[in-house]
Amino acid sequence: MKWVLEDVDVYNQSKEYVDTAVIPLIPVSVQSDFKSVVSKGEFITHVTAELERQLKGRVYLFPPFTxxxxxxxxxxxxxxxxxxxxxxxxxxxxxxSDEMLKDNKPQSLSKNLIWLGAVPIEHMDDNLKRKLLQDQVEQILNILLQSWNN
Incomplete structure (x- = not known):
């Protein structure tokens, strides 16, 4: 489910099944690393959209925190x-995909913060992009499953 009115109604009807919130973290910079930062944000946006698509009904995708x-x-x-x-x-x-968050995260967020190394997808073939996103989602699924089983 996504941060849209239609999904809020669905969520309210099935709260007991939707127990996981996912929030993409998107850094913003217009310095010399502008393109790199945008690329990482775009990557996380695609990964979280695919994760939500596969886990609709269990995961609620919040808007990106920028x-x-x-x-x-x-x-x-x-x-x-x-x-x-x-x-x-x-x-x-x-x-x-922000290295600063990965390298400095406090213990209180260690189980909540998932860092993914961004892969530039701007010139990638659509089939390769889908495969890459699927691989990333599988890694995240393993983390989610561990959390759900505890």
């Missing part, structure tokens, strides 16, 4: 989000 790449208090904000969203969803996962 932040300036060098934001100092991003972890405080994510902890706030996690606390708030866990009032409604048992499992909360943030997906990112």
């Amino acid at each position: 932040y300036l790449k060098n934001t100092k208090n991003v972890f405080e904000i994510l902890l706030e989000w996690k606390t708030e969203i866990q009032r409604e969803f048992k499992h909360v996962f943030f997906l990112t």
